[in-house]
Amino acid sequence: MENATPHKPAAAGSAREARRARLRGHLIEAAEELIREGGIEAVKARDLARMAGCSLGAIYTVFDDLDQQAMAVNGRTFRKLGAVVAASQTGADSLAPTERLVRMACAYLGFATEHNNLWRTLFDFEMSTEGPVPKWYLEELSRLFDHIREPLREIFPEMSEEERDLMTRTLFSSVHGIVLLGLDRRISAVPREKLETMIRMLLCQIGNR
Amino acid sequence: MENATPHKPAAAGSAREARRARLRGHLIEAAEELIREGGIEAVKARDLARMAGCSLGAIYTVFDDLDQQAMAVNGRTFRKLGAVVAASQTGADSLAPTERLVRMACAYLGFATEHNNLWRTLFDFEMSTEGPVPKWYLEELSRLFDHIREPLREIFPEMSEEERDLMTRTLFSSVHGIVLLGLDRRISAVPREKLETMIRMLLCQIGNR
DNA sequence: TGTACATCAGTGAACGCGCGTTCACTGATGTAC
DNA sequence: TGTACATCAGTGAACGCGCGTTCACTGATGTAC
Helix, strand or coil: CHHHCCCCCCCCCHHHHHHHHHHHHHHHHHHHHHHHHHCHHHCCHHHHHHHHCCCCCCHHHHCCCHHHHHHHHHHHHHHHHHHHHHHCCCCCCCCCHHHHHHHHHHHHHHHHHHCHHHHHHHHHHHHHCCCCCCHHHHHHHHHHHHHHHHHHHHHCCCCCHHHHHHHHHHHHHHHHHHHHHHCCCCCCCCCHHHHHHHHHHHHHHHHCC | CHHHCCCCCCCCCHHHHHHHHHHHHHHHHHHHHHHHHHCHHHCCHHHHHHHHCCCCCCHHHHCCCHHHHHHHHHHHHHHHHHHHHHHCCCCCCCCCHHHHHHHHHHHHHHHHHHCHHHHHHHHHHHHHCCCCCCHHHHHHHHHHHHHHHHHHHHHCCCCCHHHHHHHHHHHHHHHHHHHHHHCCCCCCCCCHHHHHHHHHHHHHHHHCC
16 A cells, blocks of 8 residues: 555655665566566566565565566556657658558567567556556557557548547557567467568558558 | 377277267366356366366366366367358358458457457467467468458459468458457457447458558 | 176365465664653 | 664565365276176
8 A cells, every 4th residue: 555655755764765666676677577588477476586686575565466566567668668669750750651650560569579578468467457457557558549640640631530549549459469469479470571561561551542 | 198089999888988078078168168257267177077067087087187178168269250250251242352351350359249258268378378389270260361361362353372361461460459459448448339440440441442 | 697807987185386475573774862 | 972762674484375186996887708
């Protein structure tokens, strides 16, 4: 409960605060590493403690439970993903809107390839845990959507806001699906450059009407 | 090992065979029910035994382990899904190829809606279990792809086989993504009819070039 | 058909493991005077 | 600055639960003669 607020309200004792924050950081770092290597299933309390250089019990002085900690990693991952997608648009103002969408989608593909387990956990997690999705999660998602909406405004100027909203979701979900199934070597075995071709196929059909 | 072959080779003792087959059937039925209600995570040996009316140990006279049993359920699910998608095409010969794709996709959406957990397990599973995906799984998947390929032949007559193959995967993955994220109330909350609109948006853009 | 024996499906108590979480305790850090 | 006391971060052994799988045993089914 106290853990829900990132910092204790205590006025004095900032050394304690700092230690606490450092421990928290180490634990999130450790959790990220474990998820990166083996997915959410690989996050075990004893490994976290060992990697963060603390005892088993110390984890519970910083987080209420392991789920909360995994959620903290998801927060980081989402911010990184957002940054990568945003970066794909720098200096792209002069490009055709379709091309901007392609860059965005390829950035998404790149992120999912490079941080596969972290990226999967972003979507795995909200299925496994009960209760509502945290606000920041939905906000981060709609920030991703915002990037897509803009080029769509150029491609479909006649659409209503609501229609464009649906189109945004449609494109995001489509690209997500292509990346999700495409990166699964067990059922797809489509090489990376073919995936880019697939993304292009999809988005160019949309753009060149 | 012996369990891998569906029937024992024994010439005589067909009553034993029959009992065995019946037990197997009951167990698969039970597993399907459990997955339907609570997803793959809800499949517990003790529940299976209770529901199938046998003892705990009996399970292991029919299946090597619970994973093998879940895989058997996936086999059934895949066949049902295939049938539903195929059924969406009966009497659709006269329709435009785009419209045929839409029907197929809506049939897919319908199946995923109605049998949500069974459908999710189809794709969850191959991530959780080690080892290669069984042949029949990939065959069933490519049978689904075959349905898509045909309308595409009409829409893109100039494409090479390989390109059309990629386009097939692209469309399947896209629709899969729309359904996957769309049916997740936690992050999407898009009502059913909006999902159909999204599918139409996607496929009509593809068709009306 | 009947008897003796062999085979095998089916039983369920018990094993064993993994693992999240707790809690009585300790030692360090801060506060009061 | 120094002493006495209070607070709290951090410890790790132990708890407790869930659950897949095994195995010595039993009773039913089939076979041989």
